[in-house]
Amino acid sequence: MCATCGCGDHAGAVITVPHDHADHDHDHAHPHDPAHSHDHAHQHDHDDHPHEHLPPTETISLEQKVLAKNDLLAQEIREWLAARDILAFNMTSSPGAGKTTLLERTIRELGGARPISVIEGDQETLLDAERIKATGCSVVQVNTGAGCHLDAEMMRRALDTLDPPSGSLLFVENVGNLVCPALFDLGERSKVVVISVTEGSDKPLKYPHMFAAAGLVIINKTDLLPYVDFDLEACSRHARSVNPDVQIVPVSAVSGEGVIDWYTWIDAQSGRRDDPATIDKVLPAGVDRDERHTSGPRVDSDDVGAQPCPGERH
Amino acid sequence: MHEMSITQSVVDAVCERAAGRRVRRVTIEVGTLCAVVPDSMQFCFELATEGTVMEGASLEIDQPPGRAHCRGCGADFELTDLVVLCRCGSADVEILSGRELRIMSMEVS
Numbered sequence: 062m063c064a065t066c067g068c069g070d071h072a073g074a075v076i077t078v079p080h081d082h083a084d085h086d087h088d089h090a091h092p093h094d095p096a097h098s099h100d101h102a103h104q105h106d107h108d109d110h111p112h113e114h115l116p117p118t119e120t121i122s123l124e125q126k127v128l129a130k131n132d133l134l135a136q137e138i139r140e141w142l143a144a145r146d147i148l149a150f151n152m153t154s155s156p157g158a159g160k161t162t163l164l165e166r167t168i169r170e171l172g173g174a175r176p177i178s179v180i181e182g183d184q185e186t187l188l189d190a191e192r193i194k195a196t197g198c199s200v201v202q203v204n205t206g207a208g209c210h211l212d213a214e215m216m217r218r219a220l221d222t223l224d225p226p227s228g229s230l231l232f233v234e235n236v237g238n239l240v241c242p243a244l245f246d247l248g249e250r251s252k253v254v255v256i257s258v259t260e261g262s263d264k265p266l267k268y269p270h271m272f273a274a275a276g277l278v279i280i281n282k283t284d285l286l287p288y289v290d291f292d293l294e295a296c297s298r299h300a301r302s303v304n305p306d307v308q309i310v311p312v313s314a315v316s317g318e319g320v321i322d323w324y325t326w327i328d329a330q331s332g333r334r335d336d337p338a339t340i341d342k343v344l345p346a347g348v349d350r351d352e353r354h355t356s357g358p359r360v361d362s363d364d365v366g367a368q369p370c371p372g373e374r375h
Numbered sequence: 376m377h378e379m380s381i382t383q384s385v386v387d388a389v390c391e392r393a394a395g396r397r398v399r400r401v402t403i404e405v406g407t408l409c410a411v412v413p414d415s416m417q418f419c420f421e422l423a424t425e426g427t428v429m430e431g432a433s434l435e436i437d438q439p440p441g442r443a444h445c446r447g448c449g450a451d452f453e454l455t456d457l458v459v460l461c462r463c464g465s466a467d468v469e470i471l472s473g474r475e476l477r478i479m480s481m482e483v484s
Contacts, residue, residue, distance in 0.1 A: 116397070116484035117484060118399055118400075118482045118483065118484045119482070119483055119484070120480050120481070120482045121392065121480060121481050121482075121483060122479070122480045123388070123389070123392060123478045123479060123480055123481060124477060124478070124479055124480075125388060125477065125478050126476060126477055126478075127381055127384050127385055127388070127403065127476045127477060127478055128381070128384055128476065129384075129388065130384060130387065130388065131384065208380075209377060210377060210380075212380065240377065240410060241377035241380075243410055244377055244381070244410060244411075245377075245380075266458070269456065269457035269458070270410040270457065273457050301466070302458045302459070302460060302466070303457045303458055303459065305459065305466040305467070305468075
């Protein structure tokens, strides 16, 4: 069941800033009891109506999108992010495709040039948020409980807690799931689907909605290609059959192979391509912007952990 | 199982518009190209409406079929999945219908 299941707890997701001490007393205000936008507790007099006659009915035309509320909130988030020059990406994949490992490398290698924050979505645990926090990056964990995806309301609450700085990059690591996150706009600039070579080449055909919604497909774990039966070309073809214009970037988050193409894509999304200084702002110092398919750039250790962690303000 | 979230969104929106009136019937459109399973929505609808002005209401789901237009050869054709490829070989295809996810109307008393 989803986070919005029959229990009626519409705000069931728990948002946590990871702390250094697991047994830390949570004396900060918990954000999971916001004012509900609806209340089903009101009484209806007609329930007590003693007569059996059928009341006249009236048909009212609504013609509104089912996810209008989510989409409206997502649009507000999009504008909120744009006003702060925050570039947000919604990262989706099956569980285990390597999203967190890719983010760890990305933070290490880009974090020196531009502040990075992360919203981690998982059903349970703070494990991924702790991994991200270990890179020195600001992070909040959204635990969806039984929920299978993040929605715009969770995103809004996570942003309120995270308070990402202006001009930063924001990665939202969605719940590992190639089905549900496709439908829910979070206000991101683009959805990024990560698939790994240990999965089937035909995954884009099996989960077409997610691949159709993506602005970028990352094929991860290319270092394992010699050991698995994965057809890179067929996978790319399948992805393009449901999303003809999608960009596809093969990478190894472990070895760094191809990650420069990922960074270049991120930079292109900033919408400031005309500014020659932009790419140098995003790409780590010393990286040739034309470099392709080489090992990932080395990063000075000074760059690691340089980001403030709002979670530590408690 | 995002159908529960989707159904909850329907129930929230309809309850809001009903403004306390009893809802007897809700009609929605779920295109065949949507990643939403109508049977699952029917199942979730009963749970989601419990204790609301929609309790006991029926849910009618229209399923517009997938239709597409090829910008290459100009043909209009039916689309049964998201593989957007015209018979002429062109992938420059516009999806005309099948992705609807809309609340069309409600019957109140």
